[in-house]
Amino acid sequence: MFHVLQYQPLRLITQNNLSSMCLKLMLSRPVAFAQIWKSWSSSHSLLGKKNIILMGPPGAGKTTVGRIVGQKLDCPVIDIDDDVLETTWNMSVSEKLQDVGYEEFLEEEGKALLKFSASGSVISLSGSNPMHAAGMQHVKKNGIVVYLDVPTTVIMSRLKSKEMDRIVGLSPGISLKDILQFRKQFYKRWFDIRVLCGGDIAAEVVAEKVLAAVKRYQDSELETFISTRSSRSGRNTEEDSHKLYFSDVVTQGLALDGGLFVPERGLPKFTAEEWQGLIEATYVERAQAILERCIHPADIPASKLAEIIETAYGENFSCSKIAPVRHLAGNQFLLELFHGPTASFKDFALQLVPHLFAYCIPRSCNYLILVATSGDTGSAVLDGFSRLHDTDKQRIALVNFFPEDGVSPIQKSQMIGCQRENAWSVGVKSDFDFCQTAIKQIFTNSDFTGFLTVEYGTALAAANSINWARLLPQIVYHASAYLDLVHQGIISFGSPVDICIPTGNFGNMLAAFYAKMMGIPIRKCICASNENNVLTDFMRTGVYDLRGRKLISTFSPAVDILKSSNLERYLHLIANEDGQLVTQLFNQLENQGHFQLRKDLLGKLQQDLVAGWCSDEDCLAAIHSVYSTTGYILDTHTAVAKVVADRLQDRTCPIIISSTAHYSKFAPAILRALKIAEINQNPLSQLHLLSSYSALPPIHWGLLETLKKTGNGDHQVCAADTSVLMSHIETLIQNHFM
Numbered sequence: 001m002f003h004v005l006q007y008q009p010l011r012l013i014t015q016n017n018l019s020s021m022c023l024k025l026m027l028s029r030p031v032a033f034a035q036i037w038k039s040w041s042s043s044h045s046l047l048g049k050k051n052i053i054l055m056g057p058p059g060a061g062k063t064t065v066g067r068i069v070g071q072k073l074d075c076p077v078i079d080i081d082d083d084v085l086e087t088t089w090n091m092s093v094s095e096k097l098q099d100v101g102y103e104e105f106l107e108e109e110g111k112a113l114l115k116f117s118a119s120g121s122v123i124s125l126s127g128s129n130p131m132h133a134a135g136m137q138h139v140k141k142n143g144i145v146v147y148l149d150v151p152t153t154v155i156m157s158r159l160k161s162k163e164m165d166r167i168v169g170l171s172p173g174i175s176l177k178d179i180l181q182f183r184k185q186f187y188k189r190w191f192d193i194r195v196l197c198g199g200d201i202a203a204e205v206v207a208e209k210v211l212a213a214v215k216r217y218q219d220s221e222l223e224t225f226i227s228t229r230s231s232r233s234g235r236n237t238e239e240d241s242h243k244l245y246f247s248d249v250v251t252q253g254l255a256l257d258g259g260l261f262v263p264e265r266g267l268p269k270f271t272a273e274e275w276q277g278l279i280e281a282t283y284v285e286r287a288q289a290i291l292e293r294c295i296h297p298a299d300i301p302a303s304k305l306a307e308i309i310e311t312a313y314g315e316n317f318s319c320s321k322i323a324p325v326r327h328l329a330g331n332q333f334l335l336e337l338f339h340g341p342t343a344s345f346k347d348f349a350l351q352l353v354p355h356l357f358a359y360c361i362p363r364s365c366n367y368l369i370l371v372a373t374s375g376d377t378g379s380a381v382l383d384g385f386s387r388l389h390d391t392d393k394q395r396i397a398l399v400n401f402f403p404e405d406g407v408s409p410i411q412k413s414q415m416i417g418c419q420r421e422n423a424w425s426v427g428v429k430s431d432f433d434f435c436q437t438a439i440k441q442i443f444t445n446s447d448f449t450g451f452l453t454v455e456y457g458t459a460l461a462a463a464n465s466i467n468w469a470r471l472l473p474q475i476v477y478h479a480s481a482y483l484d485l486v487h488q489g490i491i492s493f494g495s496p497v498d499i500c501i502p503t504g505n506f507g508n509m510l511a512a513f514y515a516k517m518m519g520i521p522i523r524k525c526i527c528a529s530n531e532n533n534v535l536t537d538f539m540r541t542g543v544y545d546l547r548g549r550k551l552i553s554t555f556s557p558a559v560d561i562l563k564s565s566n567l568e569r570y571l572h573l574i575a576n577e578d579g580q581l582v583t584q585l586f587n588q589l590e591n592q593g594h595f596q597l598r599k600d601l602l603g604k605l606q607q608d609l610v611a612g613w614c615s616d617e618d619c620l621a622a623i624h625s626v627y628s629t630t631g632y633i634l635d636t637h638t639a640v641a642k643v644v645a646d647r648l649q650d651r652t653c654p655i656i657i658s659s660t661a662h663y664s665k666f667a668p669a670i671l672r673a674l675k676i677a678e679i680n681q682n683p684l685s686q687l688h689l690l691s692s693y694s695a696l697p698p699i700h701w702g703l704l705e706t707l708k709k710t711g712n713g714d715h716q717v718c719a720a721d722t723s724v725l726m727s728h729i730e731t732l733i734q735n736h737f738m
Contacts, residue, residue: 047075049119052214053139055187056148057180058127058167059158061203065148066124068207076121080113080129088112093126102169110135118142128168130186140190144217146210147191149289151277152180154199188306193217194292198273220298222265225249225468228572229259229586231579246299247360250353250469251367253462254443259582260569261468267475268293270519272493275479279487283322284313286483287476290518294472300359308359312351316341316387318701323348323477325484329630331654332645333490334638335481336697338662342414343700344558345508345660346380349465349473354384356469357461358392366458366737368729369398370442372435373464374504375407375558376661378425379414379706381463386420393422397736398463399729400425401435404717407557410665410683410707416715417706422736426728430720431551433563436464438722448726456733465507466565474511475518481656482520490654496523498655500645502637503527503535503611504559506566508658513570513608523653526610528644530554533613534562540611542602544585545594555616555669556636558661563589571597574604612644619643623663623673633670633695635663662700664690683707 052069054062063079070077078084081093089096089108097105110132119142130136139145156176159167169179193213197206216222224243244252249261270293278286287309292302300308313322319339326334340347361367371381378400385398402415404427415425428435442448443460452458465471478499486493499522503509509527516522529536531552538544546562554560572582585595597605614622622639626632634642638659649655663670667686671679674693680686684707691699718724 047073047120049142051118051121051123051139051143052210053123053125053143053145054148054210055125055130055145055191056127056150057155057183057187059155059162060127060148060150060197061206062124062148064203065206065210066122068203069210070122072207072211073122076118077124078118078121079124080116081124081126084116085109085112085126088115097168105168106131114138127183130190131168131183136190144193144214145191146213147187147194148197148206148210149187149194149277150197151199151280152177153280154197154277155180188288189303191302192297194289194302196270196274196277196289198271198277201273217297220245220296223296224264225261226264226577227255227257227259227579228262228568229255229257229579229583231577246295246468250357250360250467251459251461253460253464253467254440256444256446257583258440258444258586259579260466260565260572262569262572262577263468267514267518269517272519275483275519276486276493279483279493281483283476283480284309286480287313287473290476290479291472294475300356304359308352308355311355316347316351323480325481325488325656326632328626328632328642328657331649331651332642333481333485333654333656334659335477335656336659337477338635338659338697338700340380341702342376342379342383342418342706343662343665343703344376344380345474345477345658346376347384348477349470350377350380350384350463351387352384352473353463353467353469354388354396357463358388358396361396361461363395365453366395366456366733367397367461368452368458368733369396369461369463370439370729371398371400371463372432372439373400373402373407373415374432374560375402375411376665377464378402378407379411379418382415382418382420382423382425385463386418386423388422393420395737397422397732398424399732401428401439401725403427403431403435404429406431406551406553406560408666408668409681410667410686410703411557413683414665414703414706417709419715424732425715426725427715427717428720428725429717432561433551434720436563436565438725439464440466441722442726442729445726452730452733456730456737458733458737460729464565465505471507471511471514471566474508475515478512478515478522479518479520482515482522485654485656494521496521496653498522498524498526498645498649498653499658500526500528500641500649500655501658502556502559502641502660503529504532504561504564506535506564506570508660509609510566510570512658524610524648525608526612526641526644526648526655528641529611529613530556530559530619530640531613531615532560532562535564535567536611536613538611539605539609542597542599542605543594544589544596546589547593554636555619555666556640558637559640570605571601574601574608610648612648614640614643620669620673622646623670624675627674627695631696633663633674633690633693633697635659635661636666636669637661639673662697662703664700664703 054066056062066077085093113135195209195213288306317339324336328334337345382400419425449460485491499512501509512525527535531554551562575581588595619636619639622643623634626634641657645655645657664687667690668679687699718728
């Protein structure tokens with residue numbers, strides 16, 4: 001068996017003889033002692049007996065980076081090719097490959113790895129080591145595997161310049177690019193940490209990134225969450241007595257003080273080189289790279305997160321690009337967010353979040369998810385949670401509250417049709433704001449939640465955009481849209497873009513702003529409202545005023561909202577995390593119906609955000625105009641954003657308009673916009689009529705199938721009374737869990 005022997009005097013220091021050595025050194029050579037102690041404590045606090053294992057394709061720089069990391073930690077450095085394989089075989093790797101062939105080489109390489117043992121070292125694997133499962137399992141037992149993720153084009157360029165001749169699997173008829181793409185599946189299977197490496201990044205920089213990533217991996221204490229209503233200096237909530245992590249806030253949803261959870265140290269920032277390294281990546285690969293940095297591996301390991309992301313976006317979306325960017329006209333581009341199973345942007349979060357939730361919750365308790373929706377969230381969350389494994393469905397159920405008369409007929413049909421054995425819809429005789437406020441009140445009613453826990457062993461959780469996990473997948477598609485424009489050659493990386501989003505609850509807009517904070521060059525974030533334009537007024541004046549306002553029913557019901565929940569997270573951010581101020585503002589809004597921002601905060605807001613609104617008449621006119629000139633049909637919400645973008649953009653850079661839903665969901669309004677005289681009231685007939693236009697994009701497949709199955713369906717309806725909603729919740733718990 002191959003062992004690493006640590007001969008250097010420094011590395012012979014152990015806990016047993018450390019005291020006597022320290023005493024001698026301190027007395028005779030105090031400066032030398034300080035240097036040795038610093039070196040020893042640095043390497044041993046980071047490594048202990050664990051190894052740092054560098055993995056990646058040939059040409060990724062594993063050997064060079066490994067030497068630098070080893071020097072910084074003052075620990076042994078082992079290159080598997082040079083120090084293990086060639087020593088074991090008494091011949092070069094290229095000679096061995098030529099001698100035994102591809103398949104036998106992998107087996108021989110794996111056998112050598114199985115005989116290898118080391119501790120407290122930096123190990124650089126060969127590019128093909130990860131293809132031998134048993135060998136990798138053996139090495140991984142005592143190490144942290146760091147994947148040096150280098151873009152394929154960069155690797156190909158490096159290998160060609162070096163004229164490397166020992167690439168396992170390279171043969172006539174098989175291209176280098178094919179080999180590199182094939183190997184990615186093995187790298188993704190084994191790594192604990194990914195380090196993104198751009199094109200011209202220096203090995204010294206990569207080594208620093210490796211050390212930072214390993215430190216993060218070993219210290220989950222750094223990534224905690226706080227409530228928007230608690231300040232750093234004087235927290236006053238129960239959850240402040242102990243630290244909260246990602247898995248906690250996913251399951252808890254809303255903070256006990258009524259605030260929303262945010263990461264205490266903010267979101268991770270990507271360098272320009274890291275973003276550029278994702279330009280060639282697929283949507284799923286981008287999602288993995290971004291979410292790995294937002295979710296600590298102590299909460300969800302990278303391999304499990306990758307599995308969840310593949311499940312969420314693998315087969316449930318009708319477009320292979322998941323969130324394609326389409327040129328509309330001039331400098332305007334559409335980010336199509338409606339290719340998921342329920343035809344809206346909500347699918348991006350709600351195909352993912354149920355699996356995150358199921359992984360994070362303790363097995364000892366049942367959970368009932370409460371959701372309030374203004375339309376699209378309902379069917380998306382029902383569909384997402386209904387796709388859980390059967391064992392998870394037994395312990396996780398969901399109830400969706402929606403305004404009975406405040407959604408489109410097709411949206412209602414979807415919510416009824418997406419009900420399953422663990423997921424139900426309840427219509428409420430009120431508007432969305434009541435539904436959302438009622439759920440917040442239920443969450444903060446400790447008597448009721450405590451009763452459910454004690455009596456039924458069931459806890460409540462939220463899946464609305466107030467849940468932190470809902471926001472993360474939305475950051476991904478805003479970043480991905482920018483990278484797609486770069487990949488298509490529309491812009492070069494670093495060039496700015498504007499983003500325009502139909503905005504109601506502010507979650508989608510907040511996600512775009514977070515993408516900007518993480519390094520995506522977004523210039524202006526434009527909020528587009530319909531006639532419920534409280535956000536537009538607020539962003540222009542700094543006064544959030546609900547006094548005398550009544551919710552107006554429009555053709556864009558998903559943004560028929562007056563209380564924008566996620567605005568609280570944004571205000572907490574620009575107020576330098578002043579939880580007391582946030583508490584004061586939102587208590588005033590709740591009790592008096594209004595609040596006013598300080599002038600300095602309004603100035604910050606207006607640097608980040610621009611706002612406008614659109615009437616129903618202008619919305620329909622935009623749909624007709626775009627169809628007449630391009631043959632493309634916008635949904636009503638996208639049309640709102642299009643109108644506002646036309647008014648507010650300055651045309652000096654591209655603008656990405658978020659197309660948040662498929663037009664099929666709002667067929668009556670679309671048919672009216674297209675000036676169809678007679679409209680059949682049957683939703684299925686409306687879709688068939690729209691399909692006869694052969695427009696772009698085509699009728700949504702999932703929506704059509706749902707409506708075919710639904711018929712009229714059944715669902716419960718209740719009065720606008722929080723106590724009535726609580727009664728429904730208790731009954732559903734009794735029926736499902738007891």
